[in-house]
Amino acid sequence: MTIRLNGEPVELEPGASVIDAVAHTGADGSARGVAVAVEGEVVPRGEWERTELREGQSVEVVGAIQGG
């Protein structure tokens, strides 16, 4: 299954969930400061594990950087 993860095509196992996508970015998903949007909609941390991804979906995984 191919999704777009932070703008890049990424191959994940069929049935992969949001938590797998987070792990793929190298982000520490257990730490505060990371958030996920699938197709532009925020997925709360508590739902990462049970939110399955589908072919072609766009997933953004964001974290804190210096700014402002």
Next chain:
Amino acid sequence: MERATSERMGARAGSRGEGFELGGRTWRSRLIVGSGGFRSLEQMEAALTASETEIVTVALRRVDPAARGSVLELVDRLGLFALPNTAGCYTARDAIRTAQLAREAFETDWLKLEVIGDDRTLLPDAVELVAAAETLVADGFTVLPYTNDDPILARRLEDIGCTAVMPLGSPIGSGMGIRNPYNIEIITSRAGVPVILDAGIGTASDAALAMELGCDGVLLASSVSRAQDPVSMARAMRAGVEAGLEARRAGRIPRRRHAEASTPDAGVPDLG
């Protein structure tokens, strides 16, 4: 003499000792520091400590696995409050989505709302800003909008329910100071919410002027993070904010076109 001394001390306690109310919380520092532009996390830590700030802005971007260290860990370790911003958003829609991500990531509904019009001026887009603020306030966010030095727009943002208004002194990162002090003073004289001068500060006298104009606080980033010596500049900004606040409270003398002697004319000796 004794009385004068105690009055002076009272004035000092007034500027440093009492808290500053923002968003239902009391803060000791009126200086908010942006985390952008520092050359290293070590330098940021030293400057934040020297500034005595309690609120530090942070931004959200795609996770970069190669990034070294975490700004959020640093802010947490120093016991400071991380205020997420929506830097880089050009539309209300982008800003609202970024705000929702920030609330999830940082577990706070506080937000520095930035909706800019173009990447050359980084000036706020008033129409998109008001639209985003309306939606976010209704959604329970504590909205601190970066806005133009426009008294009418500031009032609109306050009417919507923003927690503060944050007019710019001049464009972000320009270091041009406060280009329209008259407008800033109109904003501070009419606002029912805290006014925080945001953007354009170049040096400590700009921060002092913001407070003399009646602002409740100052938000700055580049002027400290890109100074040759960020730690010294952080200390200078802290002192500037305190000096400006105390001068405002002290009540300055009116400006006059001609001199007014402070020494009496009576009793001048005739020296031939």
